[in-house]
Amino acid sequence: MEDRPGDDRPQLPPPSLWPVGFAVGIVCLLVGLVVSWPAAAVGAALAVVFGFLWAREVATGRAQVAGPPPAEPSPDAPAIPAHRGEAAMPEPEPGERFPRSKFLEGATLGLGGVIGAIVTLPAAGFAVLPGFLKQKAHEVDVGPLTDFEENKWKLVTFLRDPSEGEISRRTAYIRNNGLLDGKPSFTVISNRCAHLGCPVQPGGPLFPKQEKTVKTDNGEVQVTPMLPAAGFICPCHGGAYDQEGNRTAGPPVRGLDRYEFSIRNGRLILGNTFSVGKVVGSGKDARIKRYELTGPGQHVDGIESWLYPLQPPH
Amino acid sequence: MARKRSARQEAMQRAVMYPLDWLEERSGLVGATRYFLFRKVPGDTSWWHTLGSATLTAFLVQLVTGVILAMYYKPDPRSAHASIEHIQHDLTLGWLVRGMHRWGASVFIILMFMHMGRVFLFGAYKYPRELNWIIGVLLLATGLFEGLTGYLLPYDQTAYWATVVAININGTAPFVGPYLATLLRGGAEIGPDVLARFYSLHMLLVPGALIGLIGLHLYLVVRLGVSSPPWSRDAAGRDPDPEPPPVRSGLVQPGPRAAGVRRRPAE
Numbered sequence: 001m002e003d004r005p006g007d008d009r010p011q012l013p014p015p016s017l018w019p020v021g022f023a024v025g026i027v028c029l030l031v032g033l034v035v036s037w038p039a040a041a042v043g044a045a046l047a048v049v050f051g052f053l054w055a056r057e058v059a060t061g062r063a064q065v066a067g068p069p070p071a072e073p074s075p076d077a078p079a080i081p082a083h084r085g086e087a088a089m090p091e092p093e094p095g096e097r098f099p100r101s102k103f104l105e106g107a108t109l110g111l112g113g114v115i116g117a118i119v120t121l122p123a124a125g126f127a128v129l130p131g132f133l134k135q136k137a138h139e140v141d142v143g144p145l146t147d148f149e150e151n152k153w154k155l156v157t158f159l160r161d162p163s164e165g166e167i168s169r170r171t172a173y174i175r176n177n178g179l180l181d182g183k184p185s186f187t188v189i190s191n192r193c194a195h196l197g198c199p200v201q202p203g204g205p206l207f208p209k210q211e212k213t214v215k216t217d218n219g220e221v222q223v224t225p226m227l228p229a230a231g232f233i234c235p236c237h238g239g240a241y242d243q244e245g246n247r248t249a250g251p252p253v254r255g256l257d258r259y260e261f262s263i264r265n266g267r268l269i270l271g272n273t274f275s276v277g278k279v280v281g282s283g284k285d286a287r288i289k290r291y292e293l294t295g296p297g298q299h300v301d302g303i304e305s306w307l308y309p310l311q312p313p314h
Numbered sequence: 315m316a317r318k319r320s321a322r323q324e325a326m327q328r329a330v331m332y333p334l335d336w337l338e339e340r341s342g343l344v345g346a347t348r349y350f351l352f353r354k355v356p357g358d359t360s361w362w363h364t365l366g367s368a369t370l371t372a373f374l375v376q377l378v379t380g381v382i383l384a385m386y387y388k389p390d391p392r393s394a395h396a397s398i399e400h401i402q403h404d405l406t407l408g409w410l411v412r413g414m415h416r417w418g419a420s421v422f423i424i425l426m427f428m429h430m431g432r433v434f435l436f437g438a439y440k441y442p443r444e445l446n447w448i449i450g451v452l453l454l455a456t457g458l459f460e461g462l463t464g465y466l467l468p469y470d471q472t473a474y475w476a477t478v479v480a481i482n483i484n485g486t487a488p489f490v491g492p493y494l495a496t497l498l499r500g501g502a503e504i505g506p507d508v509l510a511r512f513y514s515l516h517m518l519l520v521p522g523a524l525i526g527l528i529g530l531h532l533y534l535v536v537r538l539g540v541s542s543p544p545w546s547r548d549a550a551g552r553d554p555d556p557e558p559p560p561v562r563s564g565l566v567q568p569g570p571r572a573a574g575v576r577r578r579p580a581e
Contacts, residue, residue: 055329058328058329058332059325059326059328059329059332060325128497130500130501131496131497131499131500131501132493132496160503161505164505164506165391165392165506166391167391167474167504167505167506168503168505168506196478196479196482196483197478197479197481197482198475198478198479199475236475236479293502294492295482295485295486295491295492295495296482296485296486297482297483297485297486298485298486298491298492307488307489308488308489308491308492309489310489310492310493311492312492312493312496312502313502314502
């Protein structure tokens with residue numbers, strides 16, 4: 001069929017049953033793959049046959065027929081009077097807005113914003129807030145006082161929160177300083193480097209053959225004697241500390257953090273950690289400049305500490 | 315003289331073209347793709363201009379291999395490393411796909427830096443391409459964050475401690491650092507949820523951001539065109555070299571000078 005000159009109507013495909021047959025064949029094939037091979041074979045055959053017929057119809061161009069001609073305006077239809085309807089309305093000025101369109105635009109944007117906030121805010125809060133709220137303090141029983149001889153260092157590893165598994169394993173370097181005012185005194189140093197958080201190591205020998213495993217409510221605690229004659233050293237970037245945890249060399253910005261401790265029923269209980277600016281003196285006579293727990297690399301004293309005025313809850 | 319096609323060949327061509335025409339009529343995608351692939355570029359482009367598409371290719375490799383690895387990886391602290399070992403040693407060609415993803419990450423970052431270096435040294439960040447430069451910087455930052463979140467996933471000692479150090483480096487940023495570190499850790503200390511958090515960021519959020527930024531970047535490349543190198547005589551409005559370079563062949567059509575359209579008039 002020849003197109004009429006100037007005819008820009010779309011060329012519509014004619015009604016055809018081949019796509020329906022093709023679709024039925026595909027469905028039959030997929031169902032057959034699940035329930036029965038013969039059904040799948042029938043479906044495949046149907047799909048191939050109808051697919052071929054469909055493709056041939058398209059390829060041979062028989063499908064291309066013109067759509068129905070546009071309806072000619074009927075000469076009998078009454079003309080719209082010039083003083084009524086849309087034709088009678090004045091042309092809007094450029095940029096002219098109407099109250100109804102303004103209202104609809106505002107309502108759409110406002111409602112959309114409210115719905116977006118209702119959906120987004122709880123999700124964003126769920127993603128962000130748990131890290132800042134409800135931070136639990138964990139006490140850890142690291143064994144009886146008798147495992148910590150006076151003036152001897154022990155490397156103690158334990159699970160801070162057994163429910164979290166091995167990732168909560170922590171290490172503390174503990175020394176029994178003897179009695180202070182009739183109460184036991186301990187130096188309990190965290191092994192988290194004050195530079196970037198790597199695990200510092202004792203600067204001296206460990207005695208793994210003398211390692212002792214203590215069973216506590218927090219699971220097993222390993223207690224290993226050590227002799228940190230050169231203090232503590234970080235293998236990552238070379239930070240060095242003395243036996244009180246004071247920085248002696250390298251990039252750390254302060255001393256090593258320490259654990260709070262308490263004695264309960266003759267057992268040593270470790271509490272939260274806190275940051276330390278400097279320790280003056282040693283052992284039970286040490287005077288510790290204590291600060292709220294601060295992240296590695298962050299100053300706790302001096303003018304640089306002004307860069308970290310607020311700390312998230314720990 | 316062109317060979318006359320038989321009726322069967324005509325029919326075959328119509329059958330092949332029909333789905334493309336169908337798609338084009340409804341979406342304009344075929345025309346857009348043709349425009350993207352066959353648009354004009356300056357005749358004095360060189361291999362340096364391929365670094366952007368090389369970076370895109372590296373990203374696509376990461377995308378495909380990442381999706382495959384996600385089918386076998388288990389983002390749980392107790393089984394993450396074991397699943398990596400399983401992929402590496404037990405699954406057929408797992409070592410290859412994981413190796414492509416692991417080393418491809420470095421290739422992606424290196425190519426991004428090289429591409430940025432080329433843009434900087436060629437002055438291609440100047441008007442009117444400043445916005446595309448800014449998007450490129452965002453892409454670099456997002457790409458580095460993608461690398462950071464992916465580094466934890468093997469969940470071995472290296473991965474764990476490197477992540478600890480990286481988070482603590484972020485924590486040293488003035489004022490916001492402590493909060494940024496807490497946000498990344500999802501708490502005061504690294505816990506079991508961090509692995510799933512990083513996996514989610516690595517798999518969904520950051521790649522989505524990268525895809526969006528890359529789309530914007532490409533749109534601006536097509537809209538603003540490819541910049542000429544700083545030594546371009548064409549771009550400077552001077553006569554081209556007496557001996558124009560040979561016509562290059564490829565998907566992208568050569569510009570007028572390379573095609574020999576504009577030649578220096580004979581003296």
